[in-house]
Amino acid sequence: MKKHNFSAGPCILPPNVLQEAADAVRELDNSGLSLIEISHRSKPFVAVMDEARALVKELLNVPEGYEVLFLQGGASLGFLTAAYNFHKQGETAAYVNTGTWSKKAIKEAKLLGDVDVIASSESSNFDHIPSFGAINHPSLHITTNNTIFGTQFKSMPSLGEGQVLMADMSSDIFSQELNIADFDLIYAGAQKNMGPAGTVMYIVKTESLGKTGRAIPSYLDLAVHIDKDSMFNTPPVFAVYTSMLTLRWLKNLGGVAEIQKHNEAKAKLMYSEIDRNPLFEGFAQAESRSNMNATFKLSNDELAAKFDEMWNAAGINGLKGHRSIGGYRASMYNALPLESVQVLVDVMKEFERTHG
Numbered sequence: 001m002k003k004h005n006f007s008a009g010p011c012i013l014p015p016n017v018l019q020e021a022a023d024a025v026r027e028l029d030n031s032g033l034s035l036i037e038i039s040h041r042s043k044p045f046v047a048v049m050d051e052a053r054a055l056v057k058e059l060l061n062v063p064e065g066y067e068v069l070f071l072q073g074g075a076s077l078g079f080l081t082a083a084y085n086f087h088k089q090g091e092t093a094a095y096v097n098t099g100t101w102s103k104k105a106i107k108e109a110k111l112l113g114d115v116d117v118i119a120s121s122e123s124s125n126f127d128h129i130p131s132f133g134a135i136n137h138p139s140l141h142i143t144t145n146n147t148i149f150g151t152q153f154k155s156m157p158s159l160g161e162g163q164v165l166m167a168d169m170s171s172d173i174f175s176q177e178l179n180i181a182d183f184d185l186i187y188a189g190a191q192k193n194m195g196p197a198g199t200v201m202y203i204v205k206t207e208s209l210g211k212t213g214r215a216i217p218s219y220l221d222l223a224v225h226i227d228k229d230s231m232f233n234t235p236p237v238f239a240v241y242t243s244m245l246t247l248r249w250l251k252n253l254g255g256v257a258e259i260q261k262h263n264e265a266k267a268k269l270m271y272s273e274i275d276r277n278p279l280f281e282g283f284a285q286a287e288s289r290s291n292m293n294a295t296f297k298l299s300n301d302e303l304a305a306k307f308d309e310m311w312n313a314a315g316i317n318g319l320k321g322h323r324s325i326g327g328y329r330a331s332m333y334n335a336l337p338l339e340s341v342q343v344l345v346d347v348m349k350e351f352e353r354t355h356g
């Protein structure tokens with residue numbers, strides 16, 4: 001029986017995407033060849049890459065002047081790539097520290113120059129998105145959704161003319177509508193809300209590139225990848241293909257505006273139960289709560305074994321919180337149906353009835 005998959009990442013994908021990806025590994029479109037044994041420069045694969053990039057542009061209303069890339073190295077290499085392409089030599093870059101992934105981004109940026117952490121929620125174990133005023137630095141980096149702590153930016157910072165905004169959107173890309181024009185760089189590892197691990201998507205404002213005054217290693221240079229249409233070297237063909245299938249699925253479903261409604265409904269159902277049920281407590285402060293990752297714990301930790309037994313028996317997977325905060329985390333990415341959240345909520349109600 002298929003599980004209710006609340007895994008934080010790699011995460012749930014739509015059933016038809018898994019089927020089509022499996023079919024293509026056996027044979028791509030009646031070609032007599034597998035997706036993973038053909039040249040990435042062959043017509044069928046170039047068409048896959050082109051469609052994946054075009055779907056990103058269509059689904060997110062990406063304006064003129066931006067390019068979409070599918071590269072390797074995950075979001076973790078994205079931290080360094082972002083800094084190499086946008087951290088101006090000799091200047092200080094602003095970062096907001098909202099959790100583990102922000103800290104890693106900051107660590108990489110420091111390899112290239114000074115970093116000013118203009119706001120941080122570390123002193124309260126990252127339970128909220130800190131506020132901050134006007135930015136006086138040439139660039140700002142944010143992590144829009146904090147996968148581990150379950151917090152999410154509710155509005156995006158707006159910067160002045162010539163200032164660069166970079167965002168790691170690994171765990172909320174395609175979950176809600178965005179104004180791409182606010183950003184110079186968006187990057188997202190595929191395995192949270194788009195596809196399997198192995199590729200990371202970049203959306204880049206081309207005219208913002210080439211202004212750092214530093215030499216950039218070829219693979220980290222976004223201009224090189226743009227020039228080669230995301231085929232500078234052999235791309236991760238399976239990850240790109242499967243991401244493309246998920247984007248097709250999203251388009252058929254009605255696009256980002258439609259999935260945003262589903263995501264809001266799932267989050268509402270989940271958080272209402274966390275707030276209502278006296279046996280549970282939410283972790284993130286209410287105004288910073290993520291629609292993707294709901295973090296919570298038991299009011300009484302001694303009941304953990306009992307609760308774990310119940311959700312496991314209900315066919316739920318991946319509910320344990322990250323080791324840095326403990327408790328539970330219900331990750332409700334795009335492909336997770338509302339019914340799965342209802343199953344979890346029913347388990348929580350039953351738990352209250354039997355152990356409250």
Ligand SMILES: *Cc1c(COP(=O)(O)O)cnc(C)c1O
Binds near residue numbers: 009200
């Ligand atoms: C998972 C995650 C990462 C790391 O992604 P990798 O592709 O494993 O390098 C970075 N940022 C955020 C917000 C994440 O959720």
